[in-house]
Amino acid sequence: MPEYVILVLPSANRVYAASSPALLRAELAAFGTGLSAEVSAIEEIELGGVGYVKFACAAPLGERDLALLSNLSSLYALFELGDGVLRPVAVHPLAKADSDLLTIQKYPGKTNEQFTKLLLNLTLLATSRPADWPDRELHVLDPLCGRGTTLNQAVMYGFDATGLDVDTRDFEAYEQFVKTWLRTKRVKHTAESGQLRRNKVRLGRRLDIEYAFDKDDYKAGRTRRLSYLNADTLTTDEVLRPASVDLIVTDAPYGVQHGSHRDTGLARSPRDLLAAAIPVWNRVLRPGGAIGISWNTHVLPREELVAILERAGLAVRAGGPYEELAHRVDQAIVRDLVVAGKPA
Numbered sequence: 361m362p363e364y365v366i367l368v369l370p371s372a373n374r375v376y377a378a379s380s381p382a383l384l385r386a387e388l389a390a391f392g393t394g395l396s397a398e399v400s401a402i403e404e405i406e407l408g409g410v411g412y413v414k415f416a417c418a419a420p421l422g423e424r425d426l427a428l429l430s431n432l433s434s435l436y437a438l439f440e441l442g443d444g445v446l447r448p449v450a451v452h453p454l455a456k457a458d459s460d461l462l463t464i465q466k467y468p469g470k471t472n473e474q475f476t477k478l479l480l481n482l483t484l485l486a487t488s489r490p491a492d493w494p495d496r497e498l499h500v501l502d503p504l505c506g507r508g509t510t511l512n513q514a515v516m517y518g519f520d521a522t523g524l525d526v527d528t529r530d531f532e533a534y535e536q537f538v539k540t541w542l543r544t545k546r547v548k549h550t551a552e553s554g555q556l557r558r559n560k561v562r563l564g565r566r567l568d569i570e571y572a573f574d575k576d577d578y579k580a581g582r583t584r585r586l587s588y589l590n591a592d593t594l595t596t597d598e599v600l601r602p603a604s605v606d607l608i609v610t611d612a613p614y615g616v617q618h619g620s621h622r623d624t625g626l627a628r629s630p631r632d633l634l635a636a637a638i639p640v641w642n643r644v645l646r647p648g649g650a651i652g653i654s655w656n657t658h659v660l661p662r663e664e665l666v667a668i669l670e671r672a673g674l675a676v677r678a679g680g681p682y683e684e685l686a687h688r689v690d691q692a693i694v695r696d697l698v699v700a701g702k703p704a
Contacts (some may be wrong), residue, residue, distance in 0.1 A: 483652030
């Protein structure tokens with residue numbers, strides 16, 4: 361039975377770096393559902409004083425298996441282990457853009473980009489077609505997108521991406537960043553900004569970008585789309601068509617500083633916000649799609665969030681690796697994530 365080891369990607373965030381090996385073990389177990397060969401015996405080991413995550417496969421990893429595993433969120437290098445020797449295995453992460461798209465932005469409260477990739481990966485694996493997503497053109501929605509970490513990861517994967525956020529400062533910061541980044545990288549694109557209206561009612565502002573990393577693709581109309589709607593998340597089903605997105609991926613508010621403006625003001629409770637928003641989000645999710653949410657367990661118990669998702673008709677992934685993803689962010693935040701699929 362072939363054995364492999366993964367060298368964990370270093371993280372600038374010391375707390376996240378301490379959690380990375382355990383999160384990688386859980387992520388790898390979830391990835392096993394999309395591989396042709398069964399993955400087993402996942403464990404942390406030390407070789408030559410360096411930590412690795414080790415796993416065994418029922419058969420050698422094939423080209424398609426490697427295409428999936430190359431995108432593990434904390435994978436730095438992959439080796440086949442045999443007779444005490446590490447043999448490098450070439451990996452080719454799906455990366456349509458330079459990594460600085462994810463790393464340039466620095467601001468308080470930014471979601472760790474490795475964790476964002478983990479959340480997106482697990483949501484992709486919860487769809488009705490978990491093994492073939494590297495070859496599909498998908499549409500990702502982050503309905504609480506902040507300054508766009510999820511949007512940028514979706515762009516890295518070559519997906520269409522839409523974000524909503526009520527915070528005008530976040531909208532303006534992301535607009536300035538992404539326009540500057542596209543110009544600096546000389547990416548062929550068009551960018552249009554304007555008012556967001558429905559039925560003659562102003563809901564906010566919008567930014568719509570059409571782009572292609574290859575000039576020939578741009579000329580031929582083979583483009584991707586990136587949109588940011590500076591609007592209340594509870595208007596998601598008003599500003600997007602029903603069943604128009606494949607994935608909903610979001611890092612929910614950790615406390616009282618975020619929310620949505622609707623009717624009576626700012627909804628400060630993450631519990632109330634998610635209870636109101638998830639049915640709205642679900643209306644724009646395609647059958648066979650999936651939703652992934654990370655949140656602070658101190659403000660909302662896992663069982664309550666699961667109940668909200670199930671009442672919306674979503675099938676929550678439970679047991680095994682999905683129960684091993686909680687980790688400390690700081691003294692006031694223990695972050696967990698949940699993923700659920702929409703029946704096809």
